[in-house]
Amino acid sequence: MTLITALARLLIFPGLVFAMPAAWFFLWVERKSVALMQERVGPPFMQPFFDFVKLLGKETPPRTGIGGMLMRAWPLIAVSAAAGAVGLLPVLPSSGGFQGDLILLLALLELPSVCIIAAGFSSRSIFAEIGSAREAALSVSYNIVFLLAIVSIAASQHTFRLEALAALPATPLLWLGVAAILVCLPAKLHINPFSLPNAEQEIYAGPMTEYAGAELAMWELAHGLEWVAGVGLVATLVAPHVHAVWIAACIFIAISFAVVLLLSVLAAATARLAIDSSVRFYWQCTLIFAVLAISSAILMRFWS
């Protein structure tokens, strides 16, 4: 893998040039499909883009001192982490990658929510702090399922290379892992029924309460990129292995779209769970998936 291909992956496909429109598109799909399910017309196609541009042009409250600098930094870190995660996705076959890029991907995927937690605490608003505390509790509980799912898939293949995993034939273990990841995605993306860190009826806008203007635009972008990365991870794992570049890209987009629709339906059909119910849900999931995933991973290793 040369530097040029790496840069191209990071910046063009599936990196920023592709991921930003994709992020807006997914955000629009989510809002539109929820609206359609509610018998509404919903936002126009360009809406998330307009929102983003408008927020860029708004004033931001003046911040001073180290706290202010941190508050400015968090959204940028979140955006770059999410963009990096998207860039790592092995959408196109044989596009390179290195040994252990899965671990990097997991770290990058986790970084935005760490940023959100930190941002909430550094903004010193009581509502933002509660939002951050909830985000932290939630992230501790869903991450275990999330990591277990991925680790068990990886362990069965003796590799932490994403491309090797993406090329994996569909096995029951893979489906199990994908199901576990799907269970975690609503919490990772803060949509119903796990939208409680940003439950505006209780704590205004959660960790984002004090953010405005361009910084908020960055958060929106980070959120959109998280969508692309999370959904894209599922898509790469599920997608059949094909050599033609264009077909691979199309399959990737189609599967991502389907996953977004699935998550939107879930979001539209549920109420928000309280924090203890959410955590309980994920711990129960953890137990089931942990037993299933680890045991099957061990079994597969013995067989192979």
Next chain:
Amino acid sequence: MSYKIPMGPYHPGLEEPYKLDMICEGETVRDAELHIGFNFRNIEHLAETRNYFQVIALMERVCGICSFIHTLTLCQAMEKLANVEAPPRAKYIRVIMAELERLHSHVLWAGIASKLMGFKTMFMTCFALREKVMDVLQAISGNRVNYSMNCIGGVNRDVEDPTALLALIDDLEREMTRTVIPIFTTSSTARSRCAGIGVLTHEKAVSCAVVGPTARASGVNQDLRRDAPYAAYAEMQFEVPVEQAGDVRARLFVRALEIMESCRILRQALNNIPPGEISTGADKFAFVTGTATSRVEAPRGEVMYSVSWKEGSRNPARVHVRTPTFANMPAVRWMVRGARLADTPLIQASIDPCYSCTDR
């Protein structure tokens, strides 16, 4: 470690300003302090400066949700002072309007409650349903919110074609039984947010003297439409739903059943509406000295007006309004103790609070 979380006064989950300071430990609420008065417009004293036509328009704006109930109660009290009796058709129209208002208020409440649960789809469904009721209210009165239907000695507008409204009542009842009630009762996320939350025991309900659906959900069997009938309620057949559990779910059930009963009352009223005048037609009234009280069962509970007058005066000497939320609100403090922070908006919303009524 306990800390204080201010909820409000200008909070996105609330339609109206008020402040609930919650003393929390972690996500558990230990105690709550309530501050109201952000809507205080001094209406009671303003009423003393208004004549007997203006005061109706003024009192209509005590509350935008139960505006008909407020004028109804006021006009009933003023009719007692002016020795006027509304004709039977007017009484039936008053029942029809009051029940339509109850329908729209309860459906609205279901929408707001589901919004507070984060259940946006349900919120939209409820509001779509509410629009149908609003259409009828608009067809009858010409306005969506402040209807100005009541006058001293009757109502201002007639219901032109009562039987045409029956189809809508059927439609509404079907929607309720097919979608709204099943979703609230079967959706597990919705149930986990309602059952066993915000319990108000029977003893506390009695000692706090709560009224309306809040009281009926705690096993207090009282309803002025049955106990002290006004307008044409004495001629209606209906049940008063009572639940024992006292939690948010019981309040939800009571309101859902009340919607059904309202449909039943509406059907009877629309079918049996007597012909005749809709008001006495008088526009000059001679009031006697004294005090008159009138009580009406509003969607949220009992509304009481005390109106006193001096003979020969055009303005009332005093108007006192006791609104249902004023009686229900202090009980919220007992409901939120020990609750999760995430449930408090829903708990306070479960009494269907109306702060513009409370503050006046």
Next chain:
Amino acid sequence: MCTARRRSPWLFHMNSGSCNGCDIEIVAALSPRYDAEQLGVLLQGSPRHADILCVTGPVTRKAVGAVKTVYDQVPGPKAVIAIGSCPATTNVFIDSRTLEGPLDKHVPVDVYVPGCPPRPDAIIQGVAKAAEILAKRGNNPQNAEPVVTFVGEVQP
């Protein structure tokens, strides 16, 4: 940028002592029948995220400070809509001693939506007008003067 501002008005709704009528109509404007989201309208939870401040009610004495604070918290460019007759004139509550209204004594108001309460379609029209004003105003401090418009006025 102008298009984006016009197409993405985010609201913060503030009740300064209203009777609920207008507030419910704002919520109704978001409901399936009227669906303001078609215009990109979103009701935001925090004033820092909003572009347009929707004020209802005749501004009670307790609410004055909060109205000003919230107005200052909305980042520019911003617009203010007075929804209903109360914030415009204090309506039937005129000469009550506990009111500090009308609203334009305290914050510059751009759009008045008259009515008691205004219908949801009028509210949406008011939001659309405010979004136009916002698009023209931009970050230019010279344009910060309120552009007083009324929903329902006859266009010349």
Next chain:
Amino acid sequence: MIDLDSIRETLGVRDPWVESRGTHWLNPGTVSVRELAVLMNAVGARFVTITAYQLPGTEGFRLEYHWDLEGRLIGFPFVIAGDTLESAKFESIYDLCEAADWIEREVHEGFAIDFTGREYEPLLLRAGDKLGVNLREMAAPTGVPAQKEVAK
């Protein structure tokens, strides 16, 4: 149904019940409001409200206590003689009847009547203002601003 006359006899009041324009009135005479509250709790009546009236001149105030007894609204008028507005005092029933809490606070805030034997939490209706202002004077029909202008 609880017989209203039995209540009258328990209280030892001679005057009869008078039904007038929606309320059953009983003049409590020398019976104190606290005795009344105890009895009302005993018969299971639901507290409704207190209506305060300012009597003309310096005659003081009239307080009307209302209870709901099985659908009947019963009322007891009490007159407080107070030469000056700030000296009006009356017994509180807050400890006997929890439901009277808010309305006592409201009457205190709006009419400057002091309910003895209780403390007031911060203002219910007019936060930041002075406790116990006669609002009626402020909103007098003559339009003349009252002497006691509220501190901003």
